Amino acid sequence: MADVAAELEALRKQIRYHDQRYYTDAEPEISDLEYDKLMNRLKELEAEHPDLITSDSPTQRVGGEPLGEFQTVEHRLPMLSIDNTYSEEEVRDWDARLHRREPDAEIDYVVELKIDGVAVAIIYEKGELTQALTRGDGRFGDDITSNVRTIRDVPLRLHGENLPDYLEVRGEVYMNNQELAELNERLKAAGQRTLKNARNATAGTLKLLDPKLCAQRPLRFFAHSPAVVEGLEIRDHLHFLELMQQFGLRPTPFVERSATIDDAMDRCNRWIKNLHDLDFEIDGLVIKVNSFPLREKLGYRSKSPRWVIAYKFEKYEAATKLEGIRIQIGKNGTLTPVADLKPVLLAGTTVSRSSLHNADELERKDIRIGDTVIVEKAGKIIPHIVRVEKHERTGDEQLFEFPKDCPACQTEVVRDPEGVYIRCVNPDCPAQLKERLKFFAHRTAMDIDGLGEKLIIQLVDQGLVTRIGDLYRLKEEDLLPLERLGKKSVQNLLKAVEGSKNRDLAKVLCALSIRHVGKHVSEVLATAYPNMEALQQADQETLENLEEIGPIIAKSVYQFLQSEAGKKTIDDLQSIGLTMQSEQFTSGKSAEEEEGEKPLAGKTFVVTGTLSKYTRDEIQDLLKKQGAKVSSSISSRTSYLVAGEKAGSKLTKAEKLGVPVLTEDEADEMLKGETVTESE
Numbered sequence: 001m002a003d004v005a006a007e008l009e010a011l012r013k014q015i016r017y018h019d020q021r022y023y024t025d026a027e028p029e030i031s032d033l034e035y036d037k038l039m040n041r042l043k044e045l046e047a048e049h050p051d052l053i054t055s056d057s058p059t060q061r062v063g064g065e066p067l068g069e070f071q072t073v074e075h076r077l078p079m080l081s082i083d084n085t086y087s088e089e090e091v092r093d094w095d096a097r098l099h100r101r102e103p104d105a106e107i108d109y110v111v112e113l114k115i116d117g118v119a120v121a122i123i124y125e126k127g128e129l130t131q132a133l134t135r136g137d138g139r140f141g142d143d144i145t146s147n148v149r150t151i152r153d154v155p156l157r158l159h160g161e162n163l164p165d166y167l168e169v170r171g172e173v174y175m176n177n178q179e180l181a182e183l184n185e186r187l188k189a190a191g192q193r194t195l196k197n198a199r200n201a202t203a204g205t206l207k208l209l210d211p212k213l214c215a216q217r218p219l220r221f222f223a224h225s226p227a228v229v230e231g232l233e234i235r236d237h238l239h240f241l242e243l244m245q246q247f248g249l250r251p252t253p254f255v256e257r258s259a260t261i262d263d264a265m266d267r268c269n270r271w272i273k274n275l276h277d278l279d280f281e282i283d284g285l286v287i288k289v290n291s292f293p294l295r296e297k298l299g300y301r302s303k304s305p306r307w308v309i310a311y312k313f314e315k316y317e318a319a320t321k322l323e324g325i326r327i328q329i330g331k332n333g334t335l336t337p338v339a340d341l342k343p344v345l346l347a348g349t350t351v352s353r354s355s356l357h358n359a360d361e362l363e364r365k366d367i368r369i370g371d372t373v374i375v376e377k378a379g380k381i382i383p384h385i386v387r388v389e390k391h392e393r394t395g396d397e398q399l400f401e402f403p404k405d406c407p408a409c410q411t412e413v414v415r416d417p418e419g420v421y422i423r424c425v426n427p428d429c430p431a432q433l434k435e436r437l438k439f440f441a442h443r444t445a446m447d448i449d450g451l452g453e454k455l456i457i458q459l460v461d462q463g464l465v466t467r468i469g470d471l472y473r474l475k476e477e478d479l480l481p482l483e484r485l486g487k488k489s490v491q492n493l494l495k496a497v498e499g500s501k502n503r504d505l506a507k508v509l510c511a512l513s514i515r516h517v518g519k520h521v522s523e524v525l526a527t528a529y530p531n532m533e534a535l536q537q538a539d540q541e542t543l544e545n546l547e548e549i550g551p552i553i554a555k556s557v558y559q560f561l562q563s564e565a566g567k568k569t570i571d572d573l574q575s576i577g578l579t580m581q582s583e584q585f586t587s588g589k590s591a592e593e594e595e596g597e598k599p600l601a602g603k604t605f606v607v608t609g610t611l612s613k614y615t616r617d618e619i620q621d622l623l624k625k626q627g628a629k630v631s632s633s634i635s636s637r638t639s640y641l642v643a644g645e646k647a648g649s650k651l652t653k654a655e656k657l658g659v660p661v662l663t664e665d666e667a668d669e670m671l672k673g674e675t676v677t678e679s680e
């Protein structure tokens with residue numbers, strides 16, 4: 001008997017370990033077959049010795065009879081809601097409030113994905129799962145223990161030693177998009193109703209009174225906060241997540257620490273742009289104070305904790321047909337698949353295409369031509385495809401074969417060694433040239449008026465421009481025969497092209513489509529080098545040591561400047577008469593000395609509202625040229641707010657803080673040095 005008990009315990013331990021490797025760590029160590037063998041042996045032994053079955057045995061996930069109804073249970077600690085906002089500015093106000101409350105504290109934040117699922121509290125006593133509750137009205141929730149026990153991410157017994165006496169973990173039960181698509185396929189095949197989206201599917205599943213049905217649904221769980229905890233010290237949020245991992249619970253993924261609210265907002269906005277990377281739905285980001293002692297100090301308001309805020313975004317989705325897939329070629333040769341959609345109305349705009357980002361995504365989401373797809377638009381971001389309605393397939397859908405050759409120049413494509421992108425590496429590829437020319441002519445780069453997309457396409461297609469330098473060799477008689485181009489506009493265009501020859505080094509660098517080099521990096525480089533020749537002589541290490549230039553950017557710049565194509569382009573531009581001199585070069589003086597000589601040195605500006613004479617970018621450039629700092633948020637350290645039409649909360653805030661407000665005209669006068677206004 002003792003032997004049997006020992007074998008049972010050993011089997012359970014092994015199975016729990018492999019559950020964790022499989023569900024929590026996503027790194028299974030044994031095959032499904034081997035796992036089933038362990039499980040079958042356990043079932044066999046338990047059948048022979050029913051008196052030795054424990055409630056936390058892995059065989060007991062799906063137990064019990066269907067319930068008549070759920071019991072209502074009071075939460076030991078109410079499940080409060082958290083404050084939320086759709087405005088970045090309000091998040092910053094929240095940060096400012098915390099700093100005012102705790103002026104001496106160093107506040108660091110964690111940014112967490114806000115999973116769009118169902119909030120659940122799970123209670124472990126001495127390591128054993130004893131109860132799981134829904135939020136309910138916040139004070140009382142439904143006891144859904146038998147359903148939560150069926151979720152494979154949720155251990156029935158916590159892993160490891162030194163388990164807390166009592167641990168209430170809160171988190172989100174959810175469903176993956178791909179698993180929902182497969183579930184819908186099965187439901188459809190069984191003649192049952194399909195589920196609309198992952199959130200509804202999750203909520204509906206947790207309400208099932210029969211745990212056997214619940215067990216057939218692919219529910220998952222992420223832990224995001226502790227509630228009542230006895231016998232366990234937790235320092236901060238990251239420590240909490242680490243403990244969850246050790247206990248065999250899945251912590252919300254991708255949580256990182258941010259030392260400032262700026263960094264936290266950057267992370268939020270990056271996530272919103274990359275929603276298509278996630279296989280589960282989120283409806284916002286949660287920003288929390290990391291330190292638990294500090295959370296305690298900050299405490300609660302009547303309905304919500306002070307130390308947390310949710311930054312949400314509007315989300316809309318619709319089903320439509322994917323009619324075709326096209327390949328778009330970027331300025332650096334990246335081949336991006338783009339879906340042509342049957343036009344569908346989404347949040348007031350008609351959506352007819354959506355980026356599919358890369359070949360991997362196409363494969364991961366198993367997207368085929370002719371599929372019915374769910375398109376989602378979140379915030380102001382371009383719509384993306386969430387999932388395929390596989391149950392709607394008729395069998396006529398076509399797999400898309402990713403081209404092996406560039407569709408524009410037929411050069412064999414290559415996969416990026418470091419990433420998921422597939423590129424055309426032909427430097428003379430006409431499709432890339434068109435994109436590069438668009439970028440070259442753009443207002444933030446060489447700013448060539450009248451050189452728009454349609455004209456660029458004609459110039460390249462007719463062979464008038466085969467490399468960037470050709471722009472400067474265009475003659476009136478080349479252009480006159482082109483469509484929609486009168487004599488007057490031809491002359492204006494030629495004048496604009498000629499006029500761009502004296503653009504500053506920063507603009508030229510920005511215009512050359514060097515990977516990882518945008519407006520800001522170009523400016524940094526132009527501050528360090530007086531002209532293109534000097535930059536060409538810099539070695540990679542020197543570039544790497546420049547402030548704000550990391551190894552990746554340095555390598556990219558160096559490789560471009562030393563490449564055959566890069567040298568050819570620059571030589572060509574030089575021979576045509578581009579000056580490529582830096583206006584921002586600090587001539588060996590330290591940045592501060594240099595700034596000190598400029599009229600607006602030491603002043604910080606914030607620009608808001610709609611301007612009439614300048615764009616925001618333009619006026620910010622002009623301010624920076626005169627030595628001013630430009631910031632995106634108002635504080636008591638702001639010297640001036642430049643407020644255009646429809647200036648909103650920034651204006652209110654400036655007035656509250658006593659920050660001087662300038663109209664666009666007043667700012668313009670200041671730029672011209674016509675008035676001297678003191679900010680003190």
Ligand SMILES: [Zn+2]
Nearest residue numbers: 406409424429
């Ligand atoms: Zn090509």
